Amino acid sequence: MAMDGEGMREMAAGAAAGGRFSGMPLMAVRPGSAAAPAAGGGSTLSLTAGETLYAEGEPAEHWYEVVAGAVRACKLTPDGRRQVVEFHLPGDVFGLDEVDGVRGLTAEAAAAEGRTVVIRRCRRRLESMAEADPRFARRLHEMALRRLARAHARLVLLGRNGAVERVAAFLLEMEARMPRSDAGPGGFCLPMTREDVADHLALTTETVSRTLQMLRRRGAIALPGLRLVRILDRRALQGLGEAAPMPAAPLPMRGASAPGRRLLAA
Amino acid sequence: MAMDGEGMREMAAGAAAGGRFSGMPLMAVRPGSAAAPAAGGGSTLSLTAGETLYAEGEPAEHWYEVVAGAVRACKLTPDGRRQVVEFHLPGDVFGLDEVDGVRGLTAEAAAAEGRTVVIRRCRRRLESMAEADPRFARRLHEMALRRLARAHARLVLLGRNGAVERVAAFLLEMEARMPRSDAGPGGFCLPMTREDVADHLALTTETVSRTLQMLRRRGAIALPGLRLVRILDRRALQGLGEAAPMPAAPLPMRGASAPGRRLLAA
DNA sequence: CGTTGGATTGAGTTATCTCAATAGAAGTGG
DNA sequence: CCACTTCTATTGAGATAACTCAATCCAACG
Numbered sequence: 001m002a003m004d005g006e007g008m009r010e011m012a013a014g015a016a017a018g019g020r021f022s023g024m025p026l027m028a029v030r031p032g033s034a035a036a037p038a039a040g041g042g043s044t045l046s047l048t049a050g051e052t053l054y055a056e057g058e059p060a061e062h063w064y065e066v067v068a069g070a071v072r073a074c075k076l077t078p079d080g081r082r083q084v085v086e087f088h089l090p091g092d093v094f095g096l097d098e099v100d101g102v103r104g105l106t107a108e109a110a111a112a113e114g115r116t117v118v119i120r121r122c123r124r125r126l127e128s129m130a131e132a133d134p135r136f137a138r139r140l141h142e143m144a145l146r147r148l149a150r151a152h153a154r155l156v157l158l159g160r161n162g163a164v165e166r167v168a169a170f171l172l173e174m175e176a177r178m179p180r181s182d183a184g185p186g187g188f189c190l191p192m193t194r195e196d197v198a199d200h201l202a203l204t205t206e207t208v209s210r211t212l213q214m215l216r217r218r219g220a221i222a223l224p225g226l227r228l229v230r231i232l233d234r235r236a237l238q239g240l241g242e243a244a245p246m247p248a249a250p251l252p253m254r255g256a257s258a259p260g261r262r263l264l265a266a
Numbered sequence: 267m268a269m270d271g272e273g274m275r276e277m278a279a280g281a282a283a284g285g286r287f288s289g290m291p292l293m294a295v296r297p298g299s300a301a302a303p304a305a306g307g308g309s310t311l312s313l314t315a316g317e318t319l320y321a322e323g324e325p326a327e328h329w330y331e332v333v334a335g336a337v338r339a340c341k342l343t344p345d346g347r348r349q350v351v352e353f354h355l356p357g358d359v360f361g362l363d364e365v366d367g368v369r370g371l372t373a374e375a376a377a378a379e380g381r382t383v384v385i386r387r388c389r390r391r392l393e394s395m396a397e398a399d400p401r402f403a404r405r406l407h408e409m410a411l412r413r414l415a416r417a418h419a420r421l422v423l424l425g426r427n428g429a430v431e432r433v434a435a436f437l438l439e440m441e442a443r444m445p446r447s448d449a450g451p452g453g454f455c456l457p458m459t460r461e462d463v464a465d466h467l468a469l470t471t472e473t474v475s476r477t478l479q480m481l482r483r484r485g486a487i488a489l490p491g492l493r494l495v496r497i498l499d500r501r502a503l504q505g506l507g508e509a510a511p512m513p514a515a516p517l518p519m520r521g522a523s524a525p526g527r528r529l530l531a532a
Numbered sequence: 533c534g535t536t537g538g539a540t541t542g543a544g545t546t547a548t549c550t551c552a553a554t555a556g557a558a559g560t561g562g
Numbered sequence: 563c564c565a566c567t568t569c570t571a572t573t574g575a576g577a578t579a580a581c582t583c584a585a586t587c588c589a590a591c592g
Contacts, residue, residue: 075418075419075421075422077426082426083425085418085421097414097415098411099411099412104415104418134397134400137403137404138403141403141406142365144407144410144411145364145410147414148363148413148414149363151414151417151418152417153341154421155351155421155424156341156343156349158421159424160343160349160468162548163548193569194571202424202425204549204550205570205571205572206548206549206550206571206572207547208571209571209572209573210548212572213572213573226557226571428580429580459538459539460538460540461538469580470580470581470582471538472540472581473580473581475540475541476540476541478540479540491589492538492539492588
């Protein structure tokens, strides 16, 4: 599920350099500086948790790249409910999905511990590049299609899976996307609160907590710290995360029977 | 939420004519013929309910336009569960969302009553057109972004809304997208079974049935026939369907000139 | 006119939510 | 450096929306 990584990072670097996908490494930035100039003419923004980069309905004038921390892209309902459509992690590029030049999502810094750092660049430049270079335009298009496929996978996850499966899939995705820094092998640090996770998986914080503890008691994961997770039994999590495509050609034996539900008991 | 309509139809006609968005009307086709030549060099396929156009994982060599009936685009899980990601209705174009040339979804004829008729055309031609004409390529890209926005809206619907709200939103969307033929004003015919609806809204057929009957008893809708629906109190349904983004600020999909605007009109 | 598949209705079960309380970190200021 | 506040996370108990299983109804069709 982690598709932002490679392609986008490469593209971002390329765009930053004003050339084509040269793979130029990103410049390091000082966290704490409010808005410093960055590589390739963009500016570096440092945000505290909760700060919003842009809101749904606003005109879209920039695009962004995450340097540190995390950004949540969400939809907000009038009554205060929230659906985190996607998390943007270091290396990810976002803010390119606008229809008619208007934001369809709200982007806020999500990171816990430490500030969230992003590089902001002008869409105008990107667009003129796309006009000039068809291959670049095609690249942008492919990125959009990838995000679409991702959204489809998430629809299955939310529509057809229980809490355990959602959490398991989420942990596997995060493990794949996060830099493997703390907590040893298979270990990583969640850059968001339980509430963010809950709003992403369409659960409550309580259910997320309970499910995590349940997976821990089962020996599938360890929780060395509040935000730290270590995968102990990847196989077990994958078995649950099965919102997967399909093997050969299962006939429409539409039982619609609940799947891994049973596995909840432990 | 109904965005396939305008833009796509226009594009399809343009593509069919081999030119650029001339707005040429589509040719009528004889339902019942298995695979007849169609306008613009495509072929017309006539399908009975359940027939599949393509399956997840297959190479993507064609794209399609719905002429009559309906097509469901779904994800299937190994254990037989199903999530209908999207319904394609007459006038809609689909089969363009592939990543790496491989189908991410399965497309099957969904229509009840009568056959489903689609026009099939080669992707190759479309791609060479996109390469030749940047404006055409941009159009394709915009379509993808629109579908992405739609998927995001659906994520909210599935993640943050109850059964009543899902069904209400679905009815409003279908009313906006379906030709207003039967059942008088605000009336239309659902081109799919309850099971399809259930698999789309991530509910069970029983819950869909119960919810429809509940809305009927409340006076929000009438159900003149098995597949016929008439909206009686649009206001009531809209109040429920509010998976919507934000009250005050300009709304992305429901504001201004977005085709889905019809959803709120009348 | 009986068969068949979809649709509806009913009764009981359960996964998740809600409400409420506790516990643990992190940060603040005296 | 230690109380104090504050925020986040966990845990418990009861409520509920949706699911499951099962029966019935209905329309289309041979």
